[in-house]
Amino acid sequence: MPKKIRLGILGGSGDSLIGVLHRVAAQINDNYELVAAVFTSKYEKNIAFAKALNMPLGRIYRDFESFVEAEGKLPESERIQVCAVLTPNFLHYPMALKLLENGFHVICEKPMTTTLAQAKTLQRANKKAGSVFALTHTYTGYPMVRQMREMIKGGVLGKIHRIDAVYYQGWVNTIVHDQKKRETVWRLDPEKAGISSCMGDIGVHAFNLLEYTTGLKVRSVLSDFNYLYKDNPMDVDGTVLLRMGDHVKGVIRASQIATGEENGLAISIYGEKAAFRWEQENPNFLYLKSDTQPTRIFKPGHAYNSPLSLDGTKLPPGHPEGIFDAMANIYKGVARAIRGKEYNDGEFPAIMDGVRGMNFIEATVASHKGGNIWVALEP
């Protein structure tokens, strides 16, 4: 194993879900060393947090600009190789762009940008830089999601006819019904979160999972959103009709007011020969259904799984790995890419997934605002 990859982090201080998730994931497979960061724009908190992590403070920077400048001046063997961007949505674009322009690899949280135009600019920058760009659609890192992808590629479903994805959460209930809260939380502020809350934050995960597992592209969408209060411009719930090819139709359901749902991402894909069902909250069970044979339950770590799936499992069957491990698998694939090794294109979502995602978000908003009309995605 070569030396550890030097990692920088932007954002994710304190109890931030995303911060914990990335830091743990980066450590799990012994590939990364966290060497530089701006965890938050509040400098004192930034330093305090770095101390809490037992990091040397020399490379804890005051802001993003000094981060890029100072790292760039370090010898190549010391400066960060890759940087994780975990800031609020509107900062993804300027940060990722500058990182790419300065020769760094990038691991970026989703949604990649706040507009499709930005996403395309980033795509060009990425192409020009020739660097590794990963978009952390975490759920694609689960071994059974990878198994589904590989088996579909192998033809086990036959021609696909119906697709059904859902992402239901209930946590926005506690915010959206409280006028004060809904006015102040950044996720319900389009300036910071982008033009969509529900589709932008979670619907896009379902969209990505569909394209990731089926290998098909969404051609057009027709959406209907639910905006609960006139004083808030952000969707908190929506349904999106999909067309993904001749006689390939489907639906994405997403909601942040699905009371009592925690992180209810699930997907069903129905082909002419068989169907798959997977649920994020029980991620180690993958169901293969047939009209004529008993349903089969695939689980991680068995010899019957594909290499891509097995690469994402560390323990024998029955030892539940979870979401940290899914994210760790993405980091593992990124490490392989950074080191210039061959990797399967299913190992981590990349710049194109971000472009597609932004296209999806804008198209669903346009569809809803246009009166629930069909809006085509770019091919």
Place this chain on the structure above:
Amino acid sequence: MPKKIRLGILGGSGDSLIGVLHRVAAQINDNYELVAAVFTSKYEKNIAFAKALNMPLGRIYRDFESFVEAEGKLPESERIQVCAVLTPNFLHYPMALKLLENGFHVICEKPMTTTLAQAKTLQRANKKAGSVFALTHTYTGYPMVRQMREMIKGGVLGKIHRIDAVYYQGWVNTIVHDQKKRETVWRLDPEKAGISSCMGDIGVHAFNLLEYTTGLKVRSVLSDFNYLYKDNPMDVDGTVLLRMGDHVKGVIRASQIATGEENGLAISIYGEKAAFRWEQENPNFLYLKSDTQPTRIFKPGHAYNSPLSLDGTKLPPGHPEGIFDAMANIYKGVARAIRGKEYNDGEFPAIMDGVRGMNFIEATVASHKGGNIWVALEP
């Protein structure tokens, strides 16, 4: 208990799912005596089937016309009181109409008719006759569906915001992909089945379940259907966006090509305070979810259930009752109504459910054919 109610049956010979279901359901609570029938229009099979059931042959009729005529001539104390209509869809209307006009109570399979206009005519006839008319949306007979209805009525969910129903089956796969078969089966023939296969046969169940449990009315629909082959005019899959009030949105997903699904009817209803989840294939488990409290699993037969639910349970908790028992509960309610006793309007679906159902089917077809536009249902 008064004397048994004299029951006639039209249709449902041989291995017909529906025939078995109604006959067993009618027997379960000791309320009915099957005394007259036309099981099939093929006379010899009709007689043979009656013999197989150990029925006296005197009131096994050659056809519907002679059935109505002969029964009408019998003394009131002998003639049938109620008739179950289990024939292919296009016969429901003329048979039910004539039965009503001749003073009989009617238990009718769904869809009630093949057009909304017929449904309204039937509604007028029913009103004029003053008789009992039940539409066998079987699933409303499950104790936990009833429990859901009563608890929603009691306000446990608070204001409802999102509704999600699904009815997935895979059985049409084996027919629709075979050109010969798809040309000959009556369910894919609009002359016999009505204008829709998937919405008409199963989507309408999901629709009915939504209105039954929530007490809300669907105001408008926008649907997208999947027609697999150009030589067949019937939808085998579709998604329907729903609007059920201010900020009450939802979706019905229905498919007959959802490979590997058996009889996958399920419903989730999300309110401001809590949410319900129920699945037909595990009918004795009702989940009540909350953002802040542990999910609770309600089961039949417990003292905590409502009277309407408990009325539909015969055995102590843990002794699984199934779909025969659900249908038997509908028959039990009908018996109570025929005997002139008070009954809860949740005991059986009635003529209005049939009118609503036909309105739904026609509206979804109109929406799809109109280019996925919103179509209002009648208030």
Place this chain on the structure above:
Amino acid sequence: MPKKIRLGILGGSGDSLIGVLHRVAAQINDNYELVAAVFTSKYEKNIAFAKALNMPLGRIYRDFESFVEAEGKLPESERIQVCAVLTPNFLHYPMALKLLENGFHVICEKPMTTTLAQAKTLQRANKKAGSVFALTHTYTGYPMVRQMREMIKGGVLGKIHRIDAVYYQGWVNTIVHDQKKRETVWRLDPEKAGISSCMGDIGVHAFNLLEYTTGLKVRSVLSDFNYLYKDNPMDVDGTVLLRMGDHVKGVIRASQIATGEENGLAISIYGEKAAFRWEQENPNFLYLKSDTQPTRIFKPGHAYNSPLSLDGTKLPPGHPEGIFDAMANIYKGVARAIRGKEYNDGEFPAIMDGVRGMNFIEATVASHKGGNIWVALEP
């Protein structure tokens, strides 16, 4: 189909779980006609109950003796052919014996008798009479239990090594902790229920299910019971170690104080090649496990099931049949036997199952009282 079989019933009046279960089960497949009964020894209640069932009162008898005498005097073409014995345990033996001696077929509730000696006497009487004797271990009537039996017979598990059955209920909690109640309920009175409550009422079901599905015989048992209160002599909980052959070991766990459990009968059978898992509260799911292949879920009504299993399913897959249908399958098998047709010996439990069951009950009690020693069952 020949004429309906004339059925008599002893016991099961009012809301008796067992009464409802048998009456409904007898009706479901159109094989039986209930013509005579003593539902309860209290004559007025007996008559009232018969009226409630809309039965003619001419053959509602005052007591068992007059029942047997009067029926015996009827012409052969009118008298009952088979009688269901649903009375409290201690009455099973005298009633079944006399019925057999008078030429009637018998359907008897379990436990068959209150002693092994009685069971053997009954066995001799049954042999002498040459009649049909069925013991209603209801759970053997479930299609997936039958499927398990047939697949094990076919060798799918290979050599069996471990067996694990459980029957947990919690209902006795509400009785046993209340001194008044535990002194009065017949199930906790050894005079009426026999020498064991928990093993006699439910443990014996688990035992029967083990022998039914595996085809193996329990050779010896070692048990440990839990008697909660000194003033009550009946076990309400116990664990039984089993030896069923060379290196075939296992356990039966039974409890009536397993708080919150409803009717928790389940079984796991581990062979060298594969294993089965089945649970009564989700009876339509049968799990086949392997060390190297995905777990498979078998469900009723599919072409992949055995004839014995399919014979017990009336509806297409996904239409849940329940415990009434399981019991109805036993009645169906009994009807076939009474009519002298060939039947699979898995269609209903018979006299030998009763002898084995009583042997099991007495052996477990002897083991516990002997200081948790091994007690052999008769071969």
Place this chain on the structure above:
Amino acid sequence: MPKKIRLGILGGSGDSLIGVLHRVAAQINDNYELVAAVFTSKYEKNIAFAKALNMPLGRIYRDFESFVEAEGKLPESERIQVCAVLTPNFLHYPMALKLLENGFHVICEKPMTTTLAQAKTLQRANKKAGSVFALTHTYTGYPMVRQMREMIKGGVLGKIHRIDAVYYQGWVNTIVHDQKKRETVWRLDPEKAGISSCMGDIGVHAFNLLEYTTGLKVRSVLSDFNYLYKDNPMDVDGTVLLRMGDHVKGVIRASQIATGEENGLAISIYGEKAAFRWEQENPNFLYLKSDTQPTRIFKPGHAYNSPLSLDGTKLPPGHPEGIFDAMANIYKGVARAIRGKEYNDGEFPAIMDGVRGMNFIEATVASHKGGNIWVALEP
């Protein structure tokens, strides 16, 4: 946060499940720095493995003796503070003993030793040293196991009457049925693994979980083991009857030949008022059952959980954490103890758990070999 704790590791090289589990767990909460190790007694592999982990090689030692000696000579601020012992069972005792005697804290895999006598010696050494000793019964680190413990302590179950734990795996099938393999694998060699395979490796986990969650002590055991082949002296399957107090009875079932089971540890605890059910393969679901109320499903990360449970959850509800996170929670508790902070005694299993475990293992073997007799555990 103070500086990272300096950790040494003995054993766990290569793909060793246990090695991966401990290394990842140690990293997850940013508390430990791995600074010294003997991963394997084969020196070249040892060095190669350290390189693969990107560790400096200066403190990768040739053997345990040089490890202890060299670390002891380092300045206190550099030498390891705690050492994880992951070697085969028979090495736990001598290594842990010497580590304690040399002033190091110890994190030891289970079973703690190979005899009860050794365990007691270790206990005395631990007391004398006054150091932190943790035994990695990983499963006690799951948030819902902790929640169960705290709620039982709070009285939610009332008096406990029945206890049922199971630990079923199937992996030994592939070894034990192959004569060559069963002669060579260390786990089936009593010299290396101790006197029991099934009870020593997994039964003891179930035992520990019972005592951990209930707060009760097992008083005596009666066991029956299954030894499949005469040429191998190790149990691969067994059942243990338990007595845990007046009218508190129960059972531990353990098997390594439970075909198709992966890591099937589960526990049910029945009290007079309510009952708990938890399963390791779905670790984020904890069921609370009652005779009169709906079953409730507790999940991690909710405000309704106890502080001990919440301390073990890093992400919001619905983001599945798994077994690495459970072990990480144990490491977190150990870190708190090493740093001299107050900690809840449920945060990690300690020396007494190891003494109890060895007592359990020896008692179950003695019971089986003594002819399935009751054997008391020390109070």
